[in-house]
Every structure is written in structure tokens, then in C-alpha cells.
Amino acid sequence: MSIFLPAPAYVLGTACLGRGLMALLSPRKEYGHVGLPLESQVAAIPSTTSKTHANGPDGGFASPLMYFKGIREISYGLVLIALQGQGSEKALTTFAAVLSLVRFGDGLVVWLYGNELRWNALGHWITGAGFAGWVAWRWNH
Template sequence: MSNLSPIPAYIFGGAFTGLGLLSFVAPKADYEIFGLPLESSPPGSSSADKKTTAVPADGIVSPMVYAKGLRNLCFGLTYFALQYKGLDEAVTIFSEVLCVAALGDGLIVWLCAGEKLKSKAFSHWGGMVPFVSWLGWRLYGN
């Protein structure tokens, strides 16, 4: 029987699941939270013939946001499944791997979002603080 509390894993699972669902129900808001600008409209196209989800004149939502949403949804469901099965070591390893995703997401925002949104990278990196603290506790606090 493990002495690790399952509650943080379920909280992180819920957070990732929620972020994943947000991509589907409010993709424009997901862009803002992630820190990337909306996509530019293709030259010569009107909102009537767009294959992507239309939003106001400041840009369109790329279908890629749905891929990101599915990724986050899978991350959340993985936390739930691993924790439910009591695979504590797998939860820890999975969390370590997700730190790489958070670093990468921040780097993407830093390099691609432009000067106005560049600082949003710190929300990805800053969000790692409780995550890494929890990992430290899991690895060295027991």
C-alpha cells in the first residue's frame, strides 16, 4: 500500500481534462489562455467559405487547437487511469515527462507568440512550480 496521496494526481487529471475540454467548447479562449494569437485569415477568403471555425475579424481558430485539446484530454485521462490502478511510479514518471511538455509549450509561446503575448510563456513555466514541487515530494519526501 502506497503512502502517496492520490488527491494531487486526480487534481492534475481534472485540470488537464478541463483544459482539453476547453479547446472544444471555447477554442478562442483556449488560444488566449495558451498564449498564442489567433491564426490569420487566408488571403482572399471570406468568413463564409472558411473550413476552420470563424471568429471575429482578429483571426480564425486553427483546427490544431483541437489536437492540443485532445492531447490535454488524454493527459488528464491518463492521470485518472494510472492513479485509479494504483500505479504510483507510473504517475511519477508520467508527471516528469509532462514537465518536458510544459517547457516546450512555454518555449513555443516565447518564440512564436510575438512581443505582445511573449510573456504568456511564464504562465507555462510558472505553472510548473507546484507541479515540480509535487514531484519533488513524490520522489524525495517519502
């Protein structure tokens, strides 16, 4: 029997799933949530592209890469939930450590390229620190 409560992994996994769905369903809005400006030029966007990619009043568009971001977040959530469900405690802790590093890396990208939204990097770094704290606690118990 594990000494760890399953709730944190399920809550964090569900949060990742939600963040991923937000990126897939509303990629233009997700830029502001992430802390990056919209893309400034439409380059080779097919005419069949949905309205979510269309130029907005600010002249920007949501890159198809935002869908990669959504899929990435959903996969993180599924892995957290699956590892907890399987009782893979060491694998879950290791994966959470990797997620912490990802969050710090995301924050660096936002800091370097976020322009007026660069302070959103703090949200990424705080989340990374939260994951790191959870990992440290798990490693010490």
C-alpha cells in the first residue's frame, strides 16, 4: 500500500487535461493564457483553416503549433492519471520532476518572447516550483 494520497496526481492530471482542451478549443485565447503574443503573419495557412486561425483585429493568428501545445498538455494529464491509477509511484515522481523542468522551460520561452506578456512567465515558474516541491516531498517519504 502506498503512503501517498492519489488526489494530487488526479487533480494535477485533470488540470493538465483542462489546459490542453482549452488550447485545442480556443487556440487564439490560449496565447494570452500562456503569455505569448499572437503570431504576426499568416504564412501558408490553407484556405480551409478554421476561423480560430483567421487574422484577428490585432492582426495576429493562432499558429497550428498551439494544437501541439494542447495535445502535449492532454498527454501530460493522461500520464499523471495513468501512473497514479497503476500505482507506479517511482515513475509518477520521476514524471512529475520532468514536468517541473518543462514548466521552467516554458517560463523561459515566455520571458524571452512574451513581449508585454512576459510576466506571465511567473505563472509557469510558480507551477514548476509547485511540481518541484511535490517531487521533493515524494522523494523524501
